Amino acid sequence: MLNFIAKRLLGLLPTLFIVAVLVFFFVHMLPGDPARLAAGAEADEATVALVRADLGLDKPLPQQLVGFFGKVVHFDFGMSTRSKRPVSTEIAERFMPTLWLTLASMVWAVIFGMTIGIVSAVWRNRWPDRLGMTLAVSGISFPAFALGMLLMEIFSVKLGWLPIVDDGTWKGYVLPSITLGAAVAAVMARFTRASFVEVLGEDFVRTARAKGVHEPMVIVKHCLRNAMIPVVTMMGLQFGFLLGGSIVVEKVFNWPGLGRLLVDAVEMRDYPVIQAEVLLFSLEFIVINLIVDVLYAIINPTIRFK
Known part of the structure; x- marks a missing residue:
C-alpha cells in the first residue's frame, strides 16, 4: 500500500506539468488584452505598453512559459494583475x-x-x-x-x-x-x-x-x-x-x-x-x-x- 501511495504521489509531477502547460497556452488564447484591462479604459497606448512590460507580457511566449515554470518550482505563482497582491494570498x-x-x-x-x-x-x-x-x-x-x-x-x-x-x-x-x-x-x-x-x-x-x-x-x-x-x-x-x-x-x-x-x-x-x-x-x-x-x-x- 505504501509503495502504491508513493508511486501515485510521484505521478503528480508529470500530470501537473502537462496541466500547467495546457492552461498556460489556454489563458493566453483568451480574447482581450490584460494590460488594457489593468490600465483602464481611459489609458493611452504608452501607459498600456508600460503596464504590459510590468506584467511581463511583452516578452515572447516561450520566454514567458520558462519564467512561469521557474516561479512555480519555487511555489511562487506571481502577483495578481487585478489586485496587485500575491496569488498565493488571494487563494489562501x-x-x-x-x-x-x-x-x-x-x-x-x-x-x-x-x-x-x-x-x-x-x-x-x-x-x-x-x-x-x-x-x-x-x-x-x-x-x-x-x-x-x-x-x-x-x-x-x-x-x-x-x-x-x-x-x-x-x-x-x-x-x-x-x-x-x-x-x-x-x-x-x-x-x-x-x-x-x-x-x-x-x-x-x-x-x-x-x-x-x-x-x-x-x-x-x-x-x-x-x-x-x-x-x-x-x-x-x-x-x-x-x-x-x-x-x-x-x-x-x-x-x-x-x-x-x-x-x-x-x-x-x-x-x-x-x-x-x-x-x-x-x-x-x-x-x-x-x-x-x-x-x-x-x-x-x-x-x-x-
Missing part, C-alpha cells in the same frame, strides 16, 4: 470558505442521497422507490442557479428565515449548501440504488436471510459494505467537482470562495490567478482519487494494491 483567503461550503454540501448530500437510494432499493418498484427516483431526477434536472434563486426568494425574501449572503454564521451556509449539494444527492441516490439492487440479488444475501438474520441487519451488515465501492468512487469524483466547480453557486450567493475568484480572474484576464487555480483544482482531483483508492482497501479487505 478564498480556499477555506469554499472548503467549508463543499463539506457542508457533501455531508447532507451523502446522508440524504444514500438514505433515498437504500430505501428505493429495498422497496424497489413500489411507491418509496418511485418517489425517491422522482426526487433524484428532479435534483439532477433542476439548474443550480435557478434552484439558488428560488430558495432565496422563498426562505430569504418571503419568509426572512435565512440570509441571502454569508453573514458569518451557520445560517449563511444553508441555502448555498442545499443548492450546491442537490445534484450530488440526486446522483448519490441513483448510484446507491443501483449498487444495492445488484448486491441484494447476491447469494450471500439470500443465505443470510435463510439463516433468519433480521432484514435491517442484512441491509446494514451484509449489503452496505459490499455496495459501497462504486458509491465511494462517485463520492470522490463529486467532492472534487464541488470543490472546484462551485462557480455558479458562489456567484449567485456572492460567496467569497475560489469559484467567484476564478470568475473575476477570467473577466479581468488575470493570468496568474487562473493558472494557479486550475493547477490547484487538478491537484485536488489527483489527491481525492488517491484517497478513494485507499478507501477501497479499507471498505473491502480483499482488495490489495501491488
